[in-house]
Amino acid sequence: MWQVKDNSLYARFEFKDFIDAFTFMTGVAFQAEKMGHHPLWTNQYNVIEIWLTTHDEGNIITDKDRQLSEIIEKIYKTMKME
Amino acid sequence: MWQVKDNSLYARFEFKDFIDAFTFMTGVAFQAEKMGHHPLWTNQYNVIEIWLTTHDEGNIITDKDRQLSEIIEKIYKTMKME
Amino acid sequence: MWQVKDNSLYARFEFKDFIDAFTFMTGVAFQAEKMGHHPLWTNQYNVIEIWLTTHDEGNIITDKDRQLSEIIEKIYKTMKME
Amino acid sequence: MWQVKDNSLYARFEFKDFIDAFTFMTGVAFQAEKMGHHPLWTNQYNVIEIWLTTHDEGNIITDKDRQLSEIIEKIYKTMKME
Numbered sequence: 001m002w003q004v005k006d007n008s009l010y011a012r013f014e015f016k017d018f019i020d021a022f023t024f025m026t027g028v029a030f031q032a033e034k035m036g037h038h039p040l041w042t043n044q045y046n047v048i049e050i051w052l053t054t055h056d057e058g059n060i061i062t063d064k065d066r067q068l069s070e071i072i073e074k075i076y077k078t079m080k081m082e
Numbered sequence: 083m084w085q086v087k088d089n090s091l092y093a094r095f096e097f098k099d100f101i102d103a104f105t106f107m108t109g110v111a112f113q114a115e116k117m118g119h120h121p122l123w124t125n126q127y128n129v130i131e132i133w134l135t136t137h138d139e140g141n142i143i144t145d146k147d148r149q150l151s152e153i154i155e156k157i158y159k160t161m162k163m164e
Numbered sequence: 165m166w167q168v169k170d171n172s173l174y175a176r177f178e179f180k181d182f183i184d185a186f187t188f189m190t191g192v193a194f195q196a197e198k199m200g201h202h203p204l205w206t207n208q209y210n211v212i213e214i215w216l217t218t219h220d221e222g223n224i225i226t227d228k229d230r231q232l233s234e235i236i237e238k239i240y241k242t243m244k245m246e
Numbered sequence: 247m248w249q250v251k252d253n254s255l256y257a258r259f260e261f262k263d264f265i266d267a268f269t270f271m272t273g274v275a276f277q278a279e280k281m282g283h284h285p286l287w288t289n290q291y292n293v294i295e296i297w298l299t300t301h302d303e304g305n306i307i308t309d310k311d312r313q314l315s316e317i318i319e320k321i322y323k324t325m326k327m328e
Binding site for chain 1: 264265268271272275278279284285286287288289290291
C-alpha cells in the first residue's frame with residue numbers, strides 16, 4: 001500500500017463517497033493527534049492521499065512514520081470491509 | 083441489535099476505546115444529516131446508546147427510524163471488523 | 165454555565181443546528197481524548213447536555229472535571245460567535 | 247481571503263494547532279456534503295489550503311464555489327474568535 005516518494009511514505013486511499021472518506025480522516029486525525037505525529041494529506045471527494053515524513057529529523061522517514069502508516073492502514077482496511 | 087423501548091428503536095454499541103466510538107459517531111452524524119433525521123444519543127467513553135423516534139409524527143417509530151437504524155447498523159458492523 | 169447535579173458538573177449547550185452541534189462535539193472530543201478524561205454527553209439535533217465526573221475517584225467532581233469544563237466552555241463560546 | 251489561482255478559488259487557513267484545524271475541517275465537511283459540492287484541500291498540522299472549482303462545468307469557478315467559499319470563510323472567522 002505504501003511507497004517511498006519525495007522522502008515520504010506515500011499512499012492513496014479511495015472510498016465510495018465523501019462521507020466514508022471523511023469518517024476515515026476523522027479516525028486518522030485522532031490517532032495522529034494521539035501520537036503527536038501528523039500527516040500531510042489531501043482530500044478530494046472520495047480520494048485521500050497521505051505523505052508521512054518526520055520534519056524534526058530533517059524530512060526523512062522514521063519509525064514514527066512507519067508506525068503511523070500501519071495505524072492508518074488498519075483503519076482503512078476496517079472501513080473498506082463494508 | 084435494535085429493540086423497541088420508550089416508543090423508540092433503541093440499541094447500545096460498544097467499541098474498544100473512545101476514538102473508535104467517536105469515529106463511529108462521525109459516520110452516523112453525516113448519514114443522519116444527509117437523511118435530515120437525527121438520533122437521540124448518549125456517549126460515555128467506548129459506549130454509545132441510540133434512540134430513534136420520529137417527533138414530527140408524535141414520537142412514534144416510522145420508516146425513517148427503521149432506515150436510519152439499518153444505516154447505523156451497517157456502519158457499526160464495518161467498524162467492528164478490525 | 166455549569167451547575168452541580170448528580171455529583172457531576174452539568175451544562176446544556178444549544179446551537180443553531182445539528183452541524184454546529186456536532187462540530188462543537190468534535191472539538192470537545194479531541195480535547196477530552198487529549199486529557200484522557202471523557203464526558204458523559206447526550207445530543208439531540210442542536211442540543212448537547214454534558215455531565216463531568218471522575219469515576220476513578222468514586223464519581224466525585226475533581227480538578228480534571230473543572231479543567232475539562234473550562235475547555236468545553238471556551239470551545240462553546242468560540243463557536244457561538246457567529 | 248480568497249484569490250483566483252489555477253482556475254480555482256484558493257485560500258490558506260492557519261490555526262493554533264491540529265485540533266482546531268481539524269475541527270474547522272469537520273465543520274466545512276458537513277457544509278460541503280450538504281451542498282453536494284466538495285473542496286480539494288490539503289492539511290498539514292495547523293494549516294489548511296483549499297481550492298474550489300466546479301468539475302462538472304469543466305473546472306471553472308462557478309456560483310457554487312463562491313457560495314461554498316463564503317460558508318467556509320464564516321466558519322473560519324467563527325473559529326478564530328477565541
